[in-house]
Amino acid sequence: MTKLINYAHRGASGYCPENTMAAFSKALELGATGIETDVQMTKDGRLVLIHDEKLTRTAGLDAYLASIDYSDLKKLDAGGWHSPEFAKETVPSLEELLELVKQTDTILNLELKNGLVQYQGLEQKVIETVREYNLSDRVIISSFNHYSLVECKRLAPEIKTGILYMEGLYEPWRYAQSIGANALHAPRYAVLPEWVAEASRNGIDYNPFTVNEPEEMKRLIGAGVAGIITDFPDRLNALL
Structure with missing residues (x-):
């Protein structure tokens, strides 16, 4: 049995501003x-770590990230x-972030x-950067854009990919196999023990x-998932 991976969602975003170095450092502490x-x-x-396409919510500027140079972004x-x-x-x-985790x-x-x-x-640049840090074996690339995942596999067969989706896909493990993906990044309610077992067999x-309640964490641990993505890595850590 491999150890379940405790993924901090955008870092420890239950405690710190999401997708910041503070959130990433805190995640490791927790x-x-x-x-x-x-x-x-x-x-x-430049490759940067932010959730929204617009900067309004987390960086206070009413503009698209794609319209801003890196040097100006860093002033926000x-x-x-x-x-x-x-x-x-x-x-x-x-x-x-790669600097922070490379010795861990x-x-x-x-x-x-x-x-x-x-x-x-984007795919090419991310892969090149990951390879520069020799972290290909410790990265999984996920996306709601599945064409992008296929492109990542074409460019870097050695890097794992995960399919993000929002609803109950029928036999998603078959679909994952069809595009060469390694994992299903499913909403927490679309995960049942029999599906996990069938996916694992394949x-x-x-x-x-995003799993934040301990009861739900327990259910998913019991179902045999490989990893759980949470805003509160300390809660999951306490159960593991």
Whole structure:
């Protein structure tokens, strides 16, 4: 039995502003063995970690990330919206997170956010950066854009991919096999023990999201999932 991976959703976002270095560091302190984050690209082609395509909610600027250069992005406060103590937090680059985890055993779930905004060459850039840090064996790339996952497998067969979806797909493990994916990143309510067992027989893992209640965590641990994505990695750590 391999150890269940405790993925901190956008870092320890139950305690810190999501997708900031504070949230990622806190996640490791709280016992996370994985970090889930969202990758997008600035106007000048830098890979950065932010969930929304627009900067309004977490960085206070009414503009699309894709319209801003990295140097200007770094001037924005990406933590003050959460609480004043985090006002110095900025939108991190992918490299900053890779630096943080490279001396650990942490698994990274990099979600490519390329549905609403189509970032040219995002897959290639993410893969090149991961390879530069020699972390291919500790990364899983997920996306709601499944064409993107197919492209990632074409470029980097050695890097795992995970299919993000929102509803109850019929026999999703068959679909995963058809596009060469390794995991199903399913909403927590679309995960049943018999599905987990069938997926596992077909070599496919389940990593459900976003699971914050201990009772639900217990249910999913019992179902045999490979990983759980949570805002509160300490709660999951206490159960494991």
